[in-house]
Amino acid sequence: MTDQAFDTLQIHAGAEPDPATGARQVPIYQTTSYVFKDADHAARLFGLQEVGYIYSRLTNPTVSALAARVAALEGGVGAVCCSSGHAAQIMALFPLMGPGLNIVASTRLYGGTITQFSQTIKRFGWSCTFVDFDDLAALEAAVDDNTRAIFCESISNPGGYITDLPAVAAVANKVGLPLIVDNTLASPYLCRPIEHGATLVVHSATKYLTGNGTVTGGVIVDSGKFDWSASGKFPSLSAPEPAYHGLKFHEALGPMAFTFHSIAVGLRDLGMTMNPQGAHYTLMGIETLSLRMDKHVANAKAVAEWLAKDPRIDFVTWAGLPSSPWHERAERLCPKGAGALFTVAVKGGYEACVKLVNNLKLFSHVANLGDARSLIIHSASTTHRQLTEEQQIKAGAAPNVVRLSIGIENAADLIADLDQALAAATA
Missing domain, CATH: 3.90.1150.10 (Aspartate Aminotransferase, domain 1)
Structure with a gap:
């Protein structure tokens, strides 16, 4: 479906008529849990051997439809929806970071993001260095052995500054780090950061995606193009995961490693879940x-x-x-x-x-x-x-x-x- 035009994808991507009722609009699956076929089916789901629905903190059919639609519009391989744009930023960083590690971010960011990165993430033992991304030499110089991501906005809030994404992506590629781009202000209709070298794209779905000021929500879209195993810097994705009997997410899941980790570990343990009614409002908003x-x-x-x-x-x-x-x-x-x-x-x-x-x-x-x-x-x-x-x-x-x-x-x-x-x- 991803070879279709944007106007078609914004209506059809991630959605098929409901198999049980034939409902054409995506239903609001207002449920916390899902009945397993049998004990073996439940075991396969919990062991990540089969994709399906377990509990709505992790996945929900309405929310999954929204994730698939935004991924298609952004040109990503997968997406994860969560409770707000701020939640999306923490969710994007969560698999990459650990105590003593840092990110390098643009000085031209939403004020709440600057506070989140300069103050709040210190409680996790993370830190952030802010750099003018027009100075590419300064950007590269700010990266050290403990840096795990580069972060910017495609169009910045509040000034409408445009980040030179291909130039910033070239620096990220040179230093072997993922580039995370907040694409809230552009929406995938005006800019698709993955086409310009972004690894991950985050959105406050509260804004243009929904478009009517009714609900909060966040989305993280994965390009599927980053090699999480190349440097040894991202053990959450490349090393054995104790909670899943030593599963190596990147080795087992390839381009979908980040997406599955964000659901199976991120949403499981952080609980920053989008509610199905909020997802429904956003799906309707995206149609226009x-x-x-x-x-x-x-x-x-x-x-x-x-x-x-x-x-x-x-x-x-x-x-x-x-x-x-x-x-x-x-x-x-x-x-x-x-x-x-x-x-x-x-x-x-x-x-x-x-x-x-x-x-x-x-x-x-x-x-x-x-x-x-x-x-x-x-x-x-x-x-x-x-x-x-x-x-x-x-x-x-x-x-x-x-x-x-x-x-x-x-x-x-x-x-x-x-x-x-x-x-x-x-x-």
Whole structure:
């Protein structure tokens, strides 16, 4: 099925009519457990000798359909769904890491990710070095013998910066490490990181994949292309697993090693499970992903071009503008559009940003993005509040900017709303 067009895959991948009832839409399998055929069947399932359903903390038919669909859209061999985008990041790192090990990550990341990597993962004995990924020499120099992954966002939150994925992947290949790319802001419709050298792709399915602000969820997609046994650095995947009688995941499962390990060990022990109703909402959202992303991008273009000409604005960071330093990358890596999230610097600084937020009528002031509705937030005082001002600036969330997530409303109405709010903010 993966040779079909994106628009077809977003509706059909991972789903067949229900064999029991003929239901055409994927049913919500609201169950915790599944009846085994007999004792031997149960033993084969628990021994990873047969694929099937045991308990919904591990696998569930609704959730499995979503995993298969996202894997097909991203061009991966398999995927694992979990409870949130943050959960997906920990799940992606879990098989790779151990006490005393580290990752190298871009400085241009969502504020919550920076906190997760700079603070929370220390409790696992892991650490992170943050580097400007435009400086490839610095990126390579930051890697040491204890580094186990390189992490970035395809389009960064909040500034809309475009990472040069092929260049970063070349460094990852040179040092023999997996490249993990958060593709939340692009979605697989605008960018497919695996085609540019990514090993793993993570998503907050909460955002564009679902597209309607109803549920949280995360997905990890495996390219199936990394050799987990080549260096001896990834024993969870290459060495005998005590919980499965010495099974070597990579040796036994090949390209599917990471996916099976994430289910059989990651979900089993961390329990970051996606619920089937949440998976159902996301499946329905994905059916219109290409249509929505085209509208998101068209609206973002109209709004960004209008703001860029407005004398009340210092700058706009949307990479689709020819004036953007990332415009060439956007055209090369995201030919269908540079996404619909960017920041705007308002003349008048912090106070003007607050007034702008408070005077908007159509834009919703929420801590989310990728909704059908247009959204705004002042990142420095909210999502990136926990960072120092220097970190905020490096992340693209300086005190004088607001983050816009452009929805699928009428573009003229959005511009009119911004116009009246800017008048109040800069009076």
